[in-house]
Each structure stands twice: as structure tokens, then as C-alpha cells.
Amino acid sequence: MDLTSFLTLFHSAVVFGTVILFGALGEILTEKSGNLNLGVPGIMYLGGISGLTASFIYENGNPNASGLVSALLALISAFVFSALGGLLYSFLTITLRTNQNVTGLTLTIFGGGLANFLGGMLQKFSGGVGQVKVGKAADTFGIYIKSIAGTDTSHPLYAIFGYGWLTYIAIAIAIAIFFFLGKTRTGLNLRAVGENPATADAAGINVTVYKYLGTCIGAGISGFGGLYYTMNYIGGTWANDGTIEALGWLAVALVIFATWRPINAVWGAYLFGIAYWAYLYIAGLNRHTLELFKMLPYVVTLIVLIFVSLRRKKEDQPPAHLGLPYFREDR
Amino acid sequence: MTKANLAHDPLIRISKREDIPMWKSWLVRIIGLLLALVVSGIVIVCITHINPFMVFAKMASGSFGSWIKNTNAAGETVEVLTISTKRIWVTIRDIMTLLCISVGLAPAFAMKFWNVGAEGQVLVGGIATVACMKYFTGLPTIVLVLVMIVVSMLAGAIWGFFPGFFKAHWNTNETLFTLMMNYIAIQITSFMVAVWENPPGSNSVGVINRNDQYGWLPSLFSDVPNKDFGWNVIIVLIVTVAVFIYLRYSKQGYEISVVGDSVNTARYAGIRVKKVYIRTMAISGAICGLAGFVAVSGASHTISTSTAGGRGFTAIIVAWLAKFNTFTMILISALLVVLDKGASEIASSYGINEYVSQIITGIILFFLLGSEFFINYQLKFRHNKGAEPPAAKPVQAPAANTDNEDKEANE
Numbered sequence: 001m002d003l004t005s006f007l008t009l010f011h012s013a014v015v016f017g018t019v020i021l022f023g024a025l026g027e028i029l030t031e032k033s034g035n036l037n038l039g040v041p042g043i044m045y046l047g048g049i050s051g052l053t054a055s056f057i058y059e060n061g062n063p064n065a066s067g068l069v070s071a072l073l074a075l076i077s078a079f080v081f082s083a084l085g086g087l088l089y090s091f092l093t094i095t096l097r098t099n100q101n102v103t104g105l106t107l108t109i110f111g112g113g114l115a116n117f118l119g120g121m122l123q124k125f126s127g128g129v130g131q132v133k134v135g136k137a138a139d140t141f142g143i144y145i146k147s148i149a150g151t152d153t154s155h156p157l158y159a160i161f162g163y164g165w166l167t168y169i170a171i172a173i174a175i176a177i178f179f180f181l182g183k184t185r186t187g188l189n190l191r192a193v194g195e196n197p198a199t200a201d202a203a204g205i206n207v208t209v210y211k212y213l214g215t216c217i218g219a220g221i222s223g224f225g226g227l228y229y230t231m232n233y234i235g236g237t238w239a240n241d242g243t244i245e246a247l248g249w250l251a252v253a254l255v256i257f258a259t260w261r262p263i264n265a266v267w268g269a270y271l272f273g274i275a276y277w278a279y280l281y282i283a284g285l286n287r288h289t290l291e292l293f294k295m296l297p298y299v300v301t302l303i304v305l306i307f308v309s310l311r312r313k314k315e316d317q318p319p320a321h322l323g324l325p326y327f328r329e330d331r
Numbered sequence: 332m333t334k335a336n337l338a339h340d341p342l343i344r345i346s347k348r349e350d351i352p353m354w355k356s357w358l359v360r361i362i363g364l365l366l367a368l369v370v371s372g373i374v375i376v377c378i379t380h381i382n383p384f385m386v387f388a389k390m391a392s393g394s395f396g397s398w399i400k401n402t403n404a405a406g407e408t409v410e411v412l413t414i415s416t417k418r419i420w421v422t423i424r425d426i427m428t429l430l431c432i433s434v435g436l437a438p439a440f441a442m443k444f445w446n447v448g449a450e451g452q453v454l455v456g457g458i459a460t461v462a463c464m465k466y467f468t469g470l471p472t473i474v475l476v477l478v479m480i481v482v483s484m485l486a487g488a489i490w491g492f493f494p495g496f497f498k499a500h501w502n503t504n505e506t507l508f509t510l511m512m513n514y515i516a517i518q519i520t521s522f523m524v525a526v527w528e529n530p531p532g533s534n535s536v537g538v539i540n541r542n543d544q545y546g547w548l549p550s551l552f553s554d555v556p557n558k559d560f561g562w563n564v565i566i567v568l569i570v571t572v573a574v575f576i577y578l579r580y581s582k583q584g585y586e587i588s589v590v591g592d593s594v595n596t597a598r599y600a601g602i603r604v605k606k607v608y609i610r611t612m613a614i615s616g617a618i619c620g621l622a623g624f625v626a627v628s629g630a631s632h633t634i635s636t637s638t639a640g641g642r643g644f645t646a647i648i649v650a651w652l653a654k655f656n657t658f659t660m661i662l663i664s665a666l667l668v669v670l671d672k673g674a675s676e677i678a679s680s681y682g683i684n685e686y687v688s689q690i691i692t693g694i695i696l697f698f699l700l701g702s703e704f705f706i707n708y709q710l711k712f713r714h715n716k717g718a719e720p721p722a723a724k725p726v727q728a729p730a731a732n733t734d735n736e737d738k739e740a741n742e
Contacts, residue, residue: 036506038447092697096704101445101506102651105644106696113689120684240686249510256507288525295518302511309503318504329346 004154009281011159013273014167019044019229021170021269023251025177026222028262030086031255032181033214034194035093036323038104040222041248042111043085047223048230048244049115051078055137055236056122067140074137074227082223085111086216094211097325112245115226119238138236141166141228164232166224173221174262181262190214194319197326207326225251253301259308259316272297344711356706363702364666364695371691375674379681389680390673394422422672424560427567428626430664432646434567434574434657435618438611439491440647441578441655443591448494448509450643451516452487452616456623457638458523459486464539464546464628465527475546479624480566487620488613490516495612499605513643520636527634536633548629563629570618575657587611619643648696652703667692 023040030037037043051074058073059065089107092098122132142164149161180187192200193210201207226244230236254272258264275296279285285293308316368387375386396414403409432449439446463479470478490512497503529537540546544556551561578584586607590597597604626638645667653659674688 038506088697092701096701097708098700098703099651101447102648103697103700105447105647106693106700109641109644109689110693110697113686113691113693117684117686117690120686124684246514249514252507253511256504288522291518291521291525294521295515298511298514298518302508302515305507305511306497306501306503309497309501323506327347 005281007154007156007159009274009277010270011153011162012277013270014159014163015233015273016276017269017271017273018163018167018170019225019233019247020251020254020272021174021265022225022228023222023248024254024258024265024269025170025173025262026082026218026220026225027251027255028218028258028260028265029177029190029221030215030218031260031322032191032194032319033211033218034197034319034321034324034326035090035211035215036100036104037086037089037107037215037219038101038252039085039089039107039111039219040104040251041245042108043082043219043222044226044229044248044251045111045115045244046085046226047078047082047220048226049118049238050081050223051075051227052132052134052230052236052238053077053118053122055134056126056132059134059136060126065136067136070134070137071140071231074134074141074231075224078223078227079220082226083216083220085223086219087212089219090212090215093325094208094215097327100323100325108245108248112242115244116240119240122238123240132238134231134236138231141231141236164228166228166232170224170228171266174266177262191319194321197321198328201326201328211326222251250297253298256308256318257301257304259304260318272300275300342713344713345708346711348707348709351706359702359705360699363698367695367698370698371694374690374694375677375687378683378687379677381681386677389677390670393673393676394669395419420559422668424563424630425672426661426665426668427560427563428622428630429642429646429649429668430660431567431570431622431625432619432642433649433653433660433664434571435487435615435622436646436650437574437615437653437655437657437660438578438584438587438618439615440650441584441591442587442607442611444495444498444608444612444615445506446491446494446509446612446615447506447644447647448490448512448616449619449622449646450639450641451509451513452490452619453623453626453639453643454513454516454520454634454636455486455490456483456620457627457634458520458623459483459620460546460624460627461523461527461536461539461634468545472549476548476628479546479628480621483620483624484617485620487623488617490620491612491614491616492609495609498612499608517636520634520638524635535635538632540632546628547632548625560629563625566621566625566629570621571657571661574618578655578657583607583610645692648700652696652699667695670695 023044026043027037027040054073054077055070058070085107089103092103093100119132126132144162144164149155149158152158153162181191189200189205190210192203193205193207193214197207197211200210225247229244229247230238250272254265254268257272258268276294278296279290279293282293372383372386375381376383379386392412396412396418399411399413400408401411432453435452436446436449459482460479463475463482467475467478494503494505494508494512497508498505524534524536527536528534547556548560548562550556550558551565552559578587586597586602589600589602590604590607594604597607623638627634631638649660649663649667652663670691671688674691675685677683678685678687
């Protein structure tokens with residue numbers, strides 16, 4: 001493989017990786033609060049469709065629509081509606097103490113249904129499958145610094161600077177979460193809630209508030225993954241093909257792969273992207289074997305999962321209270 | 332109680348219920364279900380602007396027949412419900428497939444082992460079935476069916492074995508493990524679809540053995556294939572009863588419930604926990620694999636990545652809501668399938684897209700999950716005056732609370 005094709009591969013890997021990076025970053029925050037939210041695919045669906053719908057409503061029939069306003073509307077509504085998905089999950093699991101796995105799966109069913117339903121409505125409204133287009137928002141999301149990156153897709157600078165700005169926001173969020181979890185008191189409190197809520201409670205930390213906020217903000221971040229998918233990955237339209245769901249599960253896998261560390265998630269996401277697109281660049285794959293090759297990201301995650309549990313290194317383990325309900329009177 | 336105390340005493344306290352009579356717990360569930368139906372009714376009315384009573388009439392009819400537009404004597408167009416035996420059988424068939432997967436999950440869940448890999452286990456069972464239909468030519472139907480059952484169960488058991496094995500030996504997180512196994516199974520399915528593609532270039536397997544119906548589960552009441560799905564019912568009900576007996580009355584079933592309650596207790600009692608994990612997961616996978624056989628040989632006669640079609644995930648919720656009681660699962664599966672068919676009927680007759688059924692399934696499940704809270708816990712309201720202990724208010728509670736949920740579900 002020569003440099004040019006590697007750079008092209010890398011470019012598509014980063015675009016792919018950013019979708020799941022957002023999903024995984026939100027889920028890391030959520031899981032650090034002790035909630036295993038299997039609703040990530042549903043939340044990413046909600047983020048994707050609500051951002052698209054907001055831009056669509058604004059841009060449709062408005063020739064003077066500003067790309068910046070449209071993009072901002074998409075960002076805000078993606079965050080708000082994903083966070084509301086997280087709120088629904090939090091209300092059920094924290095207040096009503098329903099089982100986390102089951103509630104998360106239900107959220108995935110619900111979010112997927114709602115998003116594909118609305119997506120279908122948008123398609124019908126704009127005259128058919130593939131006709132939905134929020135050009136201005138998509139263009140705004142696709143802005144990158146042409147003077148540095150250039151337009152030559154095989155140039156190394158393009159492989160570093162040639163992405164829409166949300167790509168760099170994802171990295172910034174990863175760094176922010178890294179500092180938040182490791183260096184701030186609030187972050188340490190959040191981790192304490194995820195590791196041992198009873199002790200945190202005894203130390204005067206409001207477990208319920210931390211869990212709610214961790215889950216809702218986490219969901220909001222995950223929702224950007226869906227938005228990035230609709231705006232940057234497929235260019236401001238809607239596709240009813242279930243890709244967001246598959247990517248959502250991959251985001252859950254990435255959390256494990258990154259052993260709950262946001263910085264690991266960044267390079268992990270790009271690695272997943274390379275694994276996902278590599279089949280295009282490997283000679284001798286036919287239509288059959290490429291399907292087998294596509295299972296690579298999942299197999300790699302499985303191996304990491306097994307490896308982590310084999311080594312039993314303390315700092316690689318999931319939060320100790322992950323997936324378990326906390327009820328003060330149970331102690 | 333002094334004023335100072337009152338300030339710290341929350342308005343509502345939540346406490347665990349010791350015990351709740353059977354009728355009361357079912358009452359809570361039914362209230363939850365009714366509220367869910369009201370909310371989904373509102374959603375549908377908002378979308379379609381049809382008479383809310385018509386919504387439920389249409390939903391109820393979706394599983395039994397269809398509405399056909401007719402012109403009556405006065406020249407008005409009226410819709411007439413036509414009951415169709417075929418449709419009823421299809422509904423029953425789909426209930427049985429969902430039930431089979433849910434029943435398969437019961438042993439794992441009773442052990443508190445989160446097998447979210449049913450989707451994959453169903454797929455590998457389906458692949459195994461198709462392989463038998465394609466390669467074991469010339470066998471009598473009964474032999475072939477038995478071979479397919481064994482092979483599909485074996486495939487599912489292998490898929491269940493791995494997560495069980497790693498959980499048993501290294502405590503590898505089973506939720507994430509089984510989740511990944513799903514996608515590996517999906518890719519293997521894509522691979523097999525590419526291999527078995529028929530006609531070439533269609534990217535699908537097509538109906539297998541369409542001409543001689545070789546390897547199709549026959550009809551029970553007639554010689555015409557696909558006329559009824561009686562054998563599906565018989566096979567799945569046998570499994571349902573068997574798993575019920577296995578979990579409730581066998582020694583292994585008892586071991587499962589002890590491990591589910593507390594691994595340490597089980598160890599102390601001399602139960603070999605590792606063995607129980609592996610064995611139970613193999614059984615769970617095997618039954619899900621059998622569901623793959625039922626879905627392929629007994630229903631679609633083809634395979635694709637959507638053969639499981641999300642039912643592996645829906646079944647998790649069915650199994651959970653049924654509290655591992657396989658007979659309750661019949662009710663819940665039937666409810667979900669009938670609602671799903673009803674929503675599809677509404678979708679097709681009003682030209683809205685079929686994903687509305689997923690939304691409704693989601694709403695119903697949220698409410699049913701939420702109603703479990705009022706079965707397990709009670710709300711105690713603060714009493715300002717008396718010193719007597721506050722009385723529980725179990726039955727009013729769900730209404731008040733599910734209201735909250737409505738708002739969120741609608742947002």
C-alpha cells in the first residue's frame with residue numbers, strides 16, 4: 001500500500017471514526033456515573049434526526065437561509081433531544097429503578113423507530129427517498145481551512161486538516177472529558193458515584209443528581225454522533241438503512257476497546273475506521289470474503305474485552321457499580 | 332414530629348414492598364398497559380387525524396384480517412373488515428418465533444447472565460438450517476427436520492458457549508461479549524448470503540427449494556405448505572413447557588436460580604458455578620438457535636441479516652417482563668406481535684411508514700417497565716399531622732407517575 005492510498009484510507013477512517021467517537025465519549029461519561037446505557041444507538045438516532053429536522057424546517061422554502069444559523073439550530077436540537085432521550089432513560093432507571101439493560105434496549109427500539117419514522121416523513125415531504133437535503137447546514141458542517149489543507153485529497157496536510165470542524169470538536173471533547181474525570185473535583189465525584197455509590201452517598205455526594213447529569217450530558221454528546229453522521233458522513237440527508245444503529249453498537253464496543261479512557265477512544269475510533277474501510281484496499285478480496293473482513297472491528301473488540309478481563313489490571317476495569325441500581329435502603 | 336424534623340423529611344418516600352398480592356400486581360400492569368395504549372393512540376391520532384376508536388379497531392384487526400374498501404348500496408365507500416385465516420396464522424407464527432427466543436433467554440436471565448446475543452444465536456441457527464436444506468439432499472422430511480433441529484441447536488449452543496466460557500473463567504463482561512457476537516454472526520450471515528446468492532447479483536438468497544419445498548416445515552392440517560403453521564406452534568410450545576419445568580422443578584434449574592441470587596452462596600453450597608454458567612449459556616444459545624430454525628424452515632424459507640430482525644432484542648424485554656416465567660412470555664409476546672401487526676395495518680392503510688410500529692412498541696415497553704416500579708416499591712407521602720405511620724397508596728400511584736412518563740415519551 002502506497003502513501004497516497006493510505007492517506008485516502010486514513011481520511012475516510014477519521015470521518016467514520018468521528019461518528020462512533022462522539023457516541024463513545026458520551027457513553028464513557030454515562031458509564032462513569034454507573035449507568036450502562038445500551039440506548040446509545042437510539043440516542044444517536046435521535047441526535048441525527050432532530051438535527052436534520054431542525055435544519056430542514058429552517059431551510060425548506062427559505063432561500064435566504066443562513067448556513068451558520070441552520071448548523072447552530074441542528075447542533076442545539078441534536079443535543080437537546082438526545083439529552084431528553086437520556087433523561088427518559090435516567091428517569092426510568094434512576095427514579096423508577098428499572099433494569100438498565102432492558103431500558104437501554106427499549107430506548108434503542110424507540111429512538112430507531114422515531115428517527116426512521118420522521119426520516120420517512122421528511123423523505124415523503126421532499127418527494128422521495130434521497131431527496132431530503134439540508135445543503136446549507138451540511139456545507140457549514142463541512143467547512144475546513146482550505147488555505148492549510150488544500151484540496152488535494154492525497155496530500156498529508158489534507159489528511160490532518162481536511163475535515164469538517166465537528167471532527168476537531170470531538171477531539172476537544174475527548175480532552176475535556178479526560179481533564180474533567182481526572183483533574184476536577186466534580187469529575188472525581190462522578191467517578192466515585194460509578195465505582196461505589198454508597199460510599200459516595202455517605203461522603204455527601206448527591207448520587208441521584210450526578211447520575212442524572214452524567215447520563216443526560218453523556219446522551220447529548222452521543223447524539224452529536226448521529227448528527228455528524230447525517231451532516232458530514234452522508235452529507236445532510238437521511239438514509240433508512242440502519243447504519244446508525246450498527247454504528248451505535250460499535251460506539252458501545254469502542255468504550256470497552258478504549259478501557260473507559262477518552263483519549264484512547266480517539267485513536268481507537270480511527271483504528272476502527274481503518275479496520276472498517278481496510279477491505280477496500282486489500283487486494284484479492286472478493287465480494288464474499290470482504291463480508292468476513294468487515295467483522296474485524298468486532299473481533300478486535302472481543303479480543304480486547306477478553307484480554308482486559310484476563311489481565312485484571314485495576315485501572316482497565318469497568319466502573320465497579322456499572323449496570324447496577326443504587327437504592328439507599330438496600331444497604 | 333417536630334418542625335425541624337419535617338424540614339428534612341422528604342415529601343415522598345420510597346420503600347420496598349414486602350409482598351404484593353397477585354391481583355394487585357396484575358392490576359398495576361394493566362393500568363400501565365392501558366395508559367401506554369392511550370398514549371400510542373394519541374400519537375397515531377396526531378399523525379393520521381383519524382377517529383381514536385377507529386385506531387384501536389384497526390389495530391385490533393391488523394392481526395386477524397384487513398379492511399377492504401367497498402361501495403355500499405347508497406354509493407358510499409365503506410370499509411369492511413375481512414377476516415383472513417392466513418393472516419391469523421401469520422400472526423401466530425410470529426408470536427411463536429418471538430416466544431421461542433424469549434424462552435431461550437429465560438435460563439440465562441434466571442442466572443442473571445445478560446445474554447443480549449440472541450440476535451446472533453438466532454442467525455447462526457438459521458444459517459445451519461439453510462446449510463442442511465442445501466446440502467443434505469435426499470432425506471425423508473421427518474429425518475431432515477430432526478437433523479435441522481439438532482444442527483441449528485448445536486450452532487446456537489456454540490454461539491452461547493463462548494460468552495459463558497469466558498464469563499465462567501475470567502469474569503468477562505457478558506453483555507458486551509454477546510453484543511459483539513451478534514455482529515460477528517451478522518457478518519457471517521452476509522458472507523453466507525453472498526455465497527448462496529440466488530439469482531446471482533441479487534444480494535439475497537431467495538426462497539430456498541421453492542419448487543420441491545425440500546426442508547420446509549410442513550403444514551399440520553393440510554398437505555399444502557405454508558397453509559398453516561401448526562408445527563411451529565407445537566415445537567415452540569414443547570420448548571416453552573420444557574423450559575418451565577426445567578427451571579422450576581429440576582436440580583439444574585435450582586442451581587441456576589441459586590447462582591442468579593448469589594454466586595457466593597452457590598459456591599458455598601458446593602455448586603460448580605463455572606459449569607452452571609457454561610451449561611446454561613449453551614442451553615440458552617441452543618434454544619435461540621432453534622428459534623433460527625423455526626424462523627427459516629418454518630417461516631421465511633430464506634436467510635438474510637434481518638432474519639432475526641431485532642427480535643433478539645425485543646425478546647430480552649419480553650423475558651425480563653415475564654420474570655422468567657415462560658407461560659407469561661406467551662401473553663407478552665402475543666401482545667407485542669398483535670400491536671406490531673396493528674400498527675403496520677394502520678401504517679399501510681394511511682400511507683405512513685411502518686416504523687410507527689417500532690415507536691408504539693417502544694412506548695408500550697417503557698410503560699410496562701415503569702409499572703414494575705409500583706409493583707416492587709411503594710410511595711409513602713409525608714404526613715404533617717399524625718404520629719401514625721403513613722399508609723401506602725399503591726394503586727393511585729401509577730396513574731400519577733406514568734403521567735410524567737407520557738410527557739417524556741412524547742418529547
